[in-house]
Amino acid sequence: MKRLICLMLALCIAGFATGVLADETAPLVSTELNPIAEALKSAALASTPMNDPAGEDAQYEDGTLLRYEFAALYCDRTEMTEDTEIQAISIIAGEEPVIRGTGIDSNLETVLAGYPNSNPELAGTPQRALLYLVEGDDGSYQYGTITRDGQRIREIIYGSAEKEGNGYRMASIRYTLQSGMVSEIRITGLGKKGITETGIRDELYEELNTLKDETAYKKVPTSEIGTDLDPFQASDLVFSGINLETATPNDFPGMPDVTAPESWDENQWVIRVNGDGYAAIYTCNADGSNPQLMRFEITGEDFEGPRGIRIGDPLYEDMNRFRHGENQTDGVTELLYGTNGTAPYGFADYAGNDGMTLKYVAKTSDGRTIEMLLSYEYASLSSVDLTILDEQ
Secondary structure, eight states, rough: HHHHHHHHHHHHHHHHHHOOSSSSSSSOOOTTHHHHHHHHHHHHHHHSSSSOOTSGGGGGGEEEEEEEESSEEEEESSSOOTTEEEEEEEOOSSSOOOOOTOOOOOOOHHHHTSOOOOOOTBBBBEEEEEEEEOTTTSOEEEEEEEEEEEEEEEEEEEEEEEEEEOOOOEEEEEEEEETEEEEEEEEEEOOOGGEEHHHHHHHHHHHHHHHHHHHSOOOOOOSSHHHHSSSOGGGGGTTEEETTTTTOOOOOOSSOOOOOOOOEEEEEEEEEEEEEEEEEEEEOTTTOOOOOOEEEEEEOOTOOGGGGGTTTTHHHHHTTTSSSOOOOOOOSSSEEEETTTTTEEEESSSTTTTTEEEEEEEEOOOOOOEEEEEEEETTTTEEEEEEEEEEO
8 A cells, every 4th residue: 555655646746747847947936836735635535644633733833734654744624635735745755756856865966956056156154055036026036045054954945935816925845954865855835824924025035135145155065076176285274264274372263271382392382272172282482482283183063174074974975075086995995196195195094993084185385294184983074183294
């Protein structure tokens, strides 16, 4: 029975979507979502809810929840009939595309490719970015946005505000991502409940229009074809917006503990900086003058390092931010690019005694050598160590 329902659902969605959508890069409109609701309704009529729609825990802002194996449907009543109106949808499982070739487990690139995108660099704030905003003559508009935590995309939202009667239909499809893959597709704004007053339309428009001018924060270029990317270099020495080459011990975020100059050995003095989630060591003169970064470590999850790397990143994501693929791997180690031992080069050790590591070596602007070691536990980034050597 389950297989029959899933097959019927996939065929219905595929058939409806093909008929509605003429241009796969056109902005999303509300009528494109209606066939999905109809297909799910047909499947629901042939099934039985897994929950009790009459229970108090089935009542939500979007409507009454009727939960099925293939989707959660929020409706205008407690039973599924031909007259039931679906007002919102949540899909968390399924192997077939739901819309525009996207579905559960689609990656970020697949979703972005299915819709317009006038902002390929995803320029915005560390929290949000506007993908497109298309305005109509009657106050209607269509839009696309992302919400993110730095380089980690959390949601991709496509929606529209369309004039309908005395109000506007505010419909949207929201892709939730986990580890770069779609884990939920949520559709809202269906049925009579989707029509709202003008003030809500205006409020969202102002928010989107303001976001249009935010361009300071951008997505770091990534590629599975690593030879497209640049090697690690001095310009990558950035920590949460701070240039590590020029930063002084007093430039770091939060309220770090900065020590007075202390003896490192007979001929060298250092200043230590200990912050919440990071630490730095500077060489300096005995009076603290002329501080130069010698070592920097990131251990906290809230900070971005070179090219947006962050504690908790999967190894493959970090590798795809730096040049790789110039050489063959023996499955244990891999020379990612360059000549081992001569900057610039990248090297991977997939079976080290202390776990997997990626090492990138480059020259600083003043000709010193810098080594960045990324250490992984269970293929998840656990620490970032930057060491700047004195030799030219």
